[in-house]
Amino acid sequence: MKKNILIIGGGPAGLEAAASLKHSGNNIILIEKSHQLGGHLARWDRLFPDGIRAREVLDKMIASLDGVNYFTDTDIAQINILDRSYSVILSNGISVLADAVLMATGFDLFDARKKEEYGYGIYDQVITNADLEDWFRTREDSRIDHPKRIGFVHCVGSRDEKSGCRACSKVCCATAVKQACEIKAEFPDAQVYCFYMDLRMFGKHYEDLYLKAQKEYGIRFIRGRVSEVAEQIDKTLQVKAEDTLSSKPLKVTLDLLVLMSGIRPSQNLEPVRKALQLAKDDDGFINERDAVYELQKTSMPGLFVAGAVTGPKTLPDTLAEARAAALQILSYLADNDKKPAK
């Protein structure tokens, strides 16, 4: 018998899971709250470590959907737990009796305005990593006009208890180094600084990227957090930091400051999480059943998770989780069939 599988979220995790499930003979329904598929990936220009185009990756994913039902601009209006299924009413009026639900709801980028000392939303020349990706893609941003001195601030809203998040966002270090190289390539005579706490270059080729940034692009890495930013009359920014390697305070004038906003739990998800009685971690992400063996399962039977819904992840990790979740869903449905009905 055909089973209904509901996938919440049309980002990389949702798309990849849908593609992995499409030949399973079940009825897949994918919903996406925004007007286009792709999630944060649709906003990105190129991907670390090798600089592949985000668009190409996304196009491949969407192409492999190939017949899966999906609804954009659709949210969950109501979700109820039944005996062996979930009754879901979508915001477009359709109701679904889902035998399995995959939460691939991703993350929110940290709202950089909350770190007011960096001046995002107050000073013109302060932008975020996402703003910069927009510019890489569209070349439309009046703030980026041949900057001569550019700074990147790592860990904005991550590893910072004061801003409500102790954890590392995992992807910003590599993103910052990637973006620093890219902007240096655009403006070869610009001086580019990265203000970091420590560089977490844990993945394959990441360390090479870091080395290349120093050797080929001449990016200057300064170990120390930015303490405050002030705007001058000519709109340039005066940035104060401490170089903790030389134990000296530091003051530089910059034309552009890029804040590496971290990964935060999706706020949109909260009503659904509450309706499903799912526990969340201290940092707000959904708890998986255990952190080693059952990463794709939750405390509720038939409810699965993949990607950044459980915490910061790189894109390859997210895709791997999506494929794993697809397999787990199929084995759950098969097991469920064998059990006698109540």
Next chain:
Amino acid sequence: MMNLLSLLLPLQDVSAEVIDRIPSGYNHFILPYFIGILFCISWLLVGLLRNLASLPAEDRKRLALSLVTPKTAWKNIRDLFCDCLFHTKIWKRKPLLGYMHSAIAFGWFMLIILGHCEVALFVPKHLSFKEGNLFYPIFYRFFVWANPEHTTLRGSLFFFLMDFFLLYVLSGIGLAMFKRIRSIALGMRHTTKPSLADRVALYALWSIFPLRLLAESFTANLSGGSFLTYSANVLLRWLFGENLYIMPWWWAYSIALGLFFFAMPFSRYMHILTEPLLILYRNAGLKIRTLNRGFGEAEIYACSSCGLCLDACPMNIQKKNLRFSSVYLIRFLRRHNQAKVDRIADKCLQCGKCAQLCPVGVNAPAMRVVQRSLSNNVIPYHYAYMQDVAAAAPASQGKVLYFAGCMTRLTPRIIKGVEKVLQTAGIDYVFADKEGGLCCGRPLMLAGRTDAARKAIEANRQMILSSGCTTLLVSCPICYKVFREEYDLPGIRIVHYTEFIQELIASGKLSMEKDGTRYVYHDPCELGRGCGIYEEPRAVLSQAGTLCHASKERDESLCCGGSLGSLTLNYKDRGKITEGALETLLAENPECIVTACPLCLKTFSEKSAVPVKDFAEVVAGHLPQASA
């Protein structure tokens, strides 16, 4: 019935006792009371002398001077009556609780005073000045008999007054008992856990007045009485017959008194006698220098352990943090439990609400800072770099010098707002720390790093004095408080931007355009309770839009949770405090929260669903379009 009682209580016949009671003014039953009060008085006397001796000589001189200065002497008298007897501070906040306290304190006081008057008026002089005079006023109804049928008008007035005040005290005691069961009925969510000595004294205190009523009622047909005791006596005679056994009740009454006075120095009731000392010290202008000595010791023993600070403390939004309340700080200071004292001292947010609401006026936040300074002043640092700041004074002869401070520099929208307002009003100002400045010293003070704070204060003071300014404008209440209290800046007016902008509007230099936005104003601790500024910001904001009320505001306002005051409170607990404070602010569904402190602004902005704005930002947003 009578036979059964006489079996149980083999006592002497009343009529046999009559003769030797009156002339001697002594009976064995007064012994428990006598021993109790003798112990209590000697204990207190030794304590008082030791405390006075531990005061620095200059403070002792100040105290002596204040006692003879008419102004402070008058204030002393007023405070002694209002605080110790009438408990006006509690009345204002919680009327029922105020009634309870003043009934016990003022009622008992009147019983003592009237008792002495009775002795002075009715006991023959040759008797009252002999050995018996000690006990006449306390056990008057036992020693002095007046046939109820032959009392004078003056006598019956006293009988009436004594009965009236006894009833008054009893009503207070009744409420106190009820409070133990259901404290919320009297307006207290949490009450303190009494210690062993507290319990002994508490139960003794509870039983003193009912026993007094019984003793006097049993005697009323012989000694005289009024509506309460005489009526009770009639009832008792109807129940137990004409020959009442009075002795057990006088013994019980005396024992209850003795027990209370004996337990008093070790219990919370010590405050009855130490509070007057604290009032004298405070009115003399003494400052806490050390704990467990001098003024600090007076504060510790003046704490009545009433627990009003429990509900006041913003940390107590989580029950587990009740243990960090001021009342427990003082309890452990009394017990010399250093580890617990340190932990409690470091946790406090220094919002000042407990001190503001304390009926006795114990300044627990100041005590915590002193405690912190004991352990934190030992870290050696170099302060040579501060001299550069002192030297880099911006020339601002006769102008307004704007000192933003560290926290404002981390919240740039405040600076934007302030500068726009100043420029619109045409104020000639100089931005003192545009290129960076030095800490005002307040956070160091709060951390108990008083030596470091003094260094920073001196460097800043030099900078401000040599700038030549006449007005020092600050936007941070944390700076404002320390500038007002610790900086010696002759000829320079120190003003917070809420006051300054209010004056600009009042004098017509600045005008605002009102819209329909519903604002709520959050009183920052350092500005409201810290400096007493409540009206100015409200006056200005009511010209920007509609001003809503918060469920807790002005001196009842809650800390935002971001305070620099706490050294050890974790972010999770702080977050809970922030959420609690936001809830009180959103009581009337405002569209925007306004505050006048960079730290409150930052803390609320991170958690609030409703936009949070700075005071100057709101003013700048409501300037007339032509000038904006």
